[in-house]
Amino acid sequence: MSEVTLPFVVTAGQMRAAEEAAVAQGTTWATLMEQAGAGVALAVRQHVALPADRHVLVFVGPGNNGGDALVAARHLADVGAKVILYIWRRTGADDNLLACRARNIPELYSTSDSDGSQLASALATAAVVIDGLLGTGGRPPTNDLATIIKAVNAARARRPELRVVAIDLPSGVAADDGQISTVAIRADLTVATGLIKRGLLLWPGRGYAGKIVVAPIGLSELDRALTMSELLTAAQARTLLPPRPADAHKGVFGKVLVLAGSINYPGAAVLACVAAQRAGAGLVTLATGRTVLSLATLPPEITLLPVAEGDWGAIGPAAIDDLAEHLSRYQTLLIGPGLGQAEVTRKLVLRLFGLDQARSRTRVGFVAIGETTPESAPQTVELPHTVIDADGLNILSGAPKWFERLPPERCVLTPHPGEMRRLLGVAELPVDLVQTAAEAAQHWRQTVVLKGATTVIASPDGRTVIHDGANPALATAGSGDVLAGVIAGLIAQGCPPFAAATLGVYLHGAAGARARATFGDAGVIAGDLLPLLPLVMQELRSG
Numbered sequence: 001m002s003e004v005t006l007p008f009v010v011t012a013g014q015m016r017a018a019e020e021a022a023v024a025q026g027t028t029w030a031t032l033m034e035q036a037g038a039g040v041a042l043a044v045r046q047h048v049a050l051p052a053d054r055h056v057l058v059f060v061g062p063g064n065n066g067g068d069a070l071v072a073a074r075h076l077a078d079v080g081a082k083v084i085l086y087i088w089r090r091t092g093a094d095d096n097l098l099a100c101r102a103r104n105i106p107e108l109y110s111t112s113d114s115d116g117s118q119l120a121s122a123l124a125t126a127a128v129v130i131d132g133l134l135g136t137g138g139r140p141p142t143n144d145l146a147t148i149i150k151a152v153n154a155a156r157a158r159r160p161e162l163r164v165v166a167i168d169l170p171s172g173v174a175a176d177d178g179q180i181s182t183v184a185i186r187a188d189l190t191v192a193t194g195l196i197k198r199g200l201l202l203w204p205g206r207g208y209a210g211k212i213v214v215a216p217i218g219l220s221e222l223d224r225a226l227t228m229s230e231l232l233t234a235a236q237a238r239t240l241l242p243p244r245p246a247d248a249h250k251g252v253f254g255k256v257l258v259l260a261g262s263i264n265y266p267g268a269a270v271l272a273c274v275a276a277q278r279a280g281a282g283l284v285t286l287a288t289g290r291t292v293l294s295l296a297t298l299p300p301e302i303t304l305l306p307v308a309e310g311d312w313g314a315i316g317p318a319a320i321d322d323l324a325e326h327l328s329r330y331q332t333l334l335i336g337p338g339l340g341q342a343e344v345t346r347k348l349v350l351r352l353f354g355l356d357q358a359r360s361r362t363r364v365g366f367v368a369i370g371e372t373t374p375e376s377a378p379q380t381v382e383l384p385h386t387v388i389d390a391d392g393l394n395i396l397s398g399a400p401k402w403f404e405r406l407p408p409e410r411c412v413l414t415p416h417p418g419e420m421r422r423l424l425g426v427a428e429l430p431v432d433l434v435q436t437a438a439e440a441a442q443h444w445r446q447t448v449v450l451k452g453a454t455t456v457i458a459s460p461d462g463r464t465v466i467h468d469g470a471n472p473a474l475a476t477a478g479s480g481d482v483l484a485g486v487i488a489g490l491i492a493q494g495c496p497p498f499a500a501a502t503l504g505v506y507l508h509g510a511a512g513a514r515a516r517a518t519f520g521d522a523g524v525i526a527g528d529l530l531p532l533l534p535l536v537m538q539e540l541r542s543g
Helices: 012-024 029-047 064-078 095-102 117-124 143-158 234-240 266-278 290-295 319-329 343-352 391-397 417-424 433-444 479-492 497-519 526-542
Strands: 008-010 055-060 083-087 107-109 126-132 163-167 189-193 211-215 229-231 255-259 283-288 303-306 332-335 385-388 411-413 447-450 454-458 464-468
Touching: 008 012, 008 229, 012 029, 029 064, 029 095, 029 126, 029 163, 029 189, 029 211, 055 064, 055 117, 064 083, 064 095, 064 126, 064 163, 083 117, 107 117, 117 126, 117 143, 126 143, 234 497, 234 526, 255 266, 255 319, 255 479, 266 283, 266 290, 266 332, 266 479, 266 526, 283 290, 283 319, 290 303, 303 319, 319 343, 332 479, 343 391, 385 391, 385 479, 391 417, 411 497, 417 433, 433 447, 433 454, 433 464, 447 497, 454 497, 464 497, 479 497, 479 526, 497 526
Parallel strands: 055 083, 055 126, 083 107, 126 163, 163 189, 189 211, 229 464, 255 283, 255 332, 283 303, 332 385, 385 411, 411 447
Antiparallel strands: 447 454, 454 464
């Protein structure tokens, strides 16, 4: 049986099911533990320096995580490392502990260290700490365990050369959602055994994990009914790139219509348009009011569709006639960047999606005072594949059951957490953002890109992809407009919505990483990403 190589991301329950399936196919629990511990030891040797005059302090907890730690300790001792065990609440002497004793590995016990002096001394002379205290099912650390974790974190803060390695996930980080209820180990390296646990990629847990590597443990056939998430990688993104035949013309690569911009945000429209171009679309047209056109600095390659304005330069509901005349010529519509939320614009967006409501008003005397019973008007415009971003989402969120009028599986929604809250009608998002995005995508029957330090791409069929791309350089105005434009440009080239969203998030993140490497954490502007997009696409193609 060959080892699973796809970068799956699992909950604790899914991991247990995968292990049980492996055992049912003929492996043993002892073999899984041996593979995990050996993988941890190998990862330590590959990623962490082991000075000869320092030791490796291995924390051993009561469960399987502690068993993995004992196996890792044995393997490290076998290659000459000076290992010390610090055992917390593990009773009895199982085969793995006996194997360590056969190698004369010293043992310290928390039960004999009430004042913490032995722990302090061991931490003072350690080069590496291995955290095998809690596993995926561990409870939030309290009392003596919390004291141990605080001591490790304090030693790491005092001694920058000390390296902390966590097995599976740092103790105190919740396996499914990355939450930290009390305290958690701050690791420099986390060795995920078998599969990556979801809590390693979700914040705040991601900030405690350090570098993440995977140690294979012998899993073979995985039950896809578990609907595990996938980690977005370059290899996966490469398979999604649209073809670029040598004999193509611009019509082959599709046309994007961008409905965007307002008097306050003309630049958002430009960023989205250029991003669609840089992603490879054959032609991009900006549909906006003449006021915006007079304010925006537009590249000559962008074609223009002036549309009717309402009050104060905002795009108005009469623009639907302009759009209806031209939309059939485009493969993709992008709506929202910098659009604003003026009442006239709100009416346009609702009418475009068939959500405008005819209102009859109640009268008292001669004064019209009140609310009415809304009646949905029929949709008057047939929409192509549509990317909805920013104010497009904000306007939709104010319409009851807005998602019922969107053409199923033809839209990509790109909310940040605040926009997601409004779309869901909740004051706070659930902590499990993967599950939140997945449920929303299935309920709305659309692809959802829930943006953040960790971004989740969810398909209406239940698939989820996680992008581990935290980058403070991307926390800048206009970054989301670039992402929306990239996704729209990819759809125009024939990528299905979920594939376009997945590839778009990767390209946007890769361009952001390049910009950060050039300019640093601060000072990157959204426009810096645009010329980098073709470069990261070419890098993918040649990789």
